Amino acid sequence: MNLQALTIGQYYPGDSVVHRLDPRTKIIAILIFSIAIFLPKGWPGYAVLAAACVASVLLSQVPLRFILRGLRPILLLIVITTLFNAFLTPGEPVFSIGSWAVTREGLRLSAVAAVRLVLLVMVASLLTLTTSPILLTDGLEQLLRPLTPLGVPAHELALMMTIALRFIPTLTEEADRIMRAQAARGADFHSGNLLNRARGLIPVMVPLFVASFRRADELATAMEARGYRGGKGRTKLRELRMQTADYITLALLALVVAAVIGLRVTGLG
Amino acid sequence: MPITLSHVSYVYQPGTPFEWRALDDVSLEIPDGQFWGIIGPTGSGKSTLVQHMNGLLKPTSGEVLVDGVNIAQRGVDLKQIRQKVGLVFQYPEHQLFGETIYEDIAFGPRNLRLDPREVDRRVMRAMELVGLDPSLKDRSPFGLSGGQARRVALAGVLAMEPRVLILDEPTAGLDPRGREELLSLIRTFPGLGMTVILVSHSMDDVASLADHVVVMHRGKVYMQGSPSELFRRKAELESIGLGVPAAAELADRLRRCGWPLDEGIVTLDQAVDAILAALGKGGTRK
Numbered sequence: 001m002n003l004q005a006l007t008i009g010q011y012y013p014g015d016s017v018v019h020r021l022d023p024r025t026k027i028i029a030i031l032i033f034s035i036a037i038f039l040p041k042g043w044p045g046y047a048v049l050a051a052a053c054v055a056s057v058l059l060s061q062v063p064l065r066f067i068l069r070g071l072r073p074i075l076l077l078i079v080i081t082t083l084f085n086a087f088l089t090p091g092e093p094v095f096s097i098g099s100w101a102v103t104r105e106g107l108r109l110s111a112v113a114a115v116r117l118v119l120l121v122m123v124a125s126l127l128t129l130t131t132s133p134i135l136l137t138d139g140l141e142q143l144l145r146p147l148t149p150l151g152v153p154a155h156e157l158a159l160m161m162t163i164a165l166r167f168i169p170t171l172t173e174e175a176d177r178i179m180r181a182q183a184a185r186g187a188d189f190h191s192g193n194l195l196n197r198a199r200g201l202i203p204v205m206v207p208l209f210v211a212s213f214r215r216a217d218e219l220a221t222a223m224e225a226r227g228y229r230g231g232k233g234r235t236k237l238r239e240l241r242m243q244t245a246d247y248i249t250l251a252l253l254a255l256v257v258a259a260v261i262g263l264r265v266t267g268l269g
Numbered sequence: 270m271p272i273t274l275s276h277v278s279y280v281y282q283p284g285t286p287f288e289w290r291a292l293d294d295v296s297l298e299i300p301d302g303q304f305w306g307i308i309g310p311t312g313s314g315k316s317t318l319v320q321h322m323n324g325l326l327k328p329t330s331g332e333v334l335v336d337g338v339n340i341a342q343r344g345v346d347l348k349q350i351r352q353k354v355g356l357v358f359q360y361p362e363h364q365l366f367g368e369t370i371y372e373d374i375a376f377g378p379r380n381l382r383l384d385p386r387e388v389d390r391r392v393m394r395a396m397e398l399v400g401l402d403p404s405l406k407d408r409s410p411f412g413l414s415g416g417q418a419r420r421v422a423l424a425g426v427l428a429m430e431p432r433v434l435i436l437d438e439p440t441a442g443l444d445p446r447g448r449e450e451l452l453s454l455i456r457t458f459p460g461l462g463m464t465v466i467l468v469s470h471s472m473d474d475v476a477s478l479a480d481h482v483v484v485m486h487r488g489k490v491y492m493q494g495s496p497s498e499l500f501r502r503k504a505e506l507e508s509i510g511l512g513v514p515a516a517a518e519l520a521d522r523l524r525r526c527g528w529p530l531d532e533g534i535v536t537l538d539q540a541v542d543a544i545l546a547a548l549g550k551g552g553t554r555k
Contacts, residue, residue: 180379186377204366207366
């Protein structure tokens with residue numbers, strides 16, 4: 001079992017235009033893009049969105065296989081929705097298997113669903129691939145801050161996310177080490193029935209929990225020793241500042257959305 | 270039961286930006302019954318190296334033979350290899366999980382599907398070997414002191430009755446007394462018929478115990494030989510951030526002041542004897 005591959009999470013370090021964008025720009029852009037995905041009524045609209053998506057991927061200089069890796073988990077989902085849509089949508093039959101008919105409307109719907117899913121996952125993975133977890137939480141905190149008076153604990157949420165993200169690699173490493181150590185004592189995590197395998201995890205989970213509690217305790221002490229008192233009055237080492245590239249990105253996004261809406265209104269797509 | 274590594278390389282996360290060549294063309298032959306030391310600075314590939322010796326890692330290229338069996342071969346019984354080659358990880362007490370000390374030590378033997386009486390015999394023997402009082406067996410391992418907990422973890426590996434015992438930084442984080450106790454315990458293992466491989470970055474630990482020392486640097490074997498051979502090459506060791514044992518350093522400085530001391534002094538006892546002998550000759554200071 002190779003947990004090492006998981007260690008770094010999604011982030012693909014780089015120095016492209018997309019990497020350097022303000023995380024807030026990227027988060028907002030992806031939110032808007034995700035909504036825009038549901039606007040088109042025909043192919044020209046999707047073509048515009050797909051072009052924008054492909055252009056961003058190219059600009060990010062992230063190798064295509066990293067983007068495709070993100071698509072792998074949703075492959076099954078696409079296959080299932082395609083089958084359901086193709087067979088169960090009423091309409092003009094194209095061909096049939098036994099008493100099951102595939103309809104033209106069904107095929108159209110399947111294609112639309114597949115394109116939507118692929119675009120959605122592509123932009124989402126582009127965000128996590130080009131934005132380090134720390135910047136991502138920074139961006140989220142800034143975006144949530146206006147909601148603080150409404151009782152949204154923006155700083156605390158961001159801190160929790162940062163800590164969780166920070167410790168994912170540590171814990172996977174720890175789990176990996178414990179599994180190796182138990183394997184060295186003849187533990188076998190890969191064979192036997194489900195019950196035996198589940199029971200086989202006890203020697204991994206117990207030390208992992210013990211280690212997590214110890215770490216949490218140490219972290220809390222270390223934070224207190226350095227005078228941590230929550231988010232109030234706290235300044236940032238790296239202030240987020242919108243650059244020209246951010247405004248250009250948002251302007252381009254506005255253009256894309258305008259085009260999609262225009263196509264929809266004029267009935268072209 | 271010899272272990273042979275020929276041209277072993279290991280690459281972590283190949284094909285990603287995080288690619289890291291931890292071992293680079295390492296060839297070693299570890300004969301039976303010896304006490305080997307493996308030293309090197311942090312990140313030199315020591316831990317990666319020893320994990321090849323019981324099949325926890327498989328070489329990216331090259332070959333590892335344990336008792337003549339290639340560990341990367343399809344269908345190899347890794348459990349059997351891991352029974353023969355015991356590996357005690359760094360901070361092994363962090364892997365304790367049993368409700369009682371007995372249960373924890375019995376984990377290995379039970380995985381070997383031994384009958385309960387044999388398991389019992391092995392657990393009690395392992396506890397005795399590491400100097401744990403049998404009355405402790407029903408206690409929880411989580412209430413023990415650091416040194417005691419480490420002995421339990423060590424017993425857990427010894428209960429597999431391995432023929433080769435690999436210890437990765439066994440004294441890390443122990444106080445000087447715990448360290449001394451553990452090292453004198455380890456010193457007894459070759460007498461039990463085990464080949465012992467001690468991984469450490471502490472020259473003093475390795476110098477006083479090992480017959481043969483391998484120095485790792487950047488994934489390669491930087492040099493190897495007997496401790497006295499190696500510690501004569503002080504400048505080379507210092508250039509990769511390793512020192513020589515304190516006794517060797519002392520002898521070296523005295524020699525430079527003109528004391529007639531032998532080369533190849535590595536342990537404190539040798540240094541004491543040599544200095545006394547030199548004083549007996551009249552302490553010929555120039």
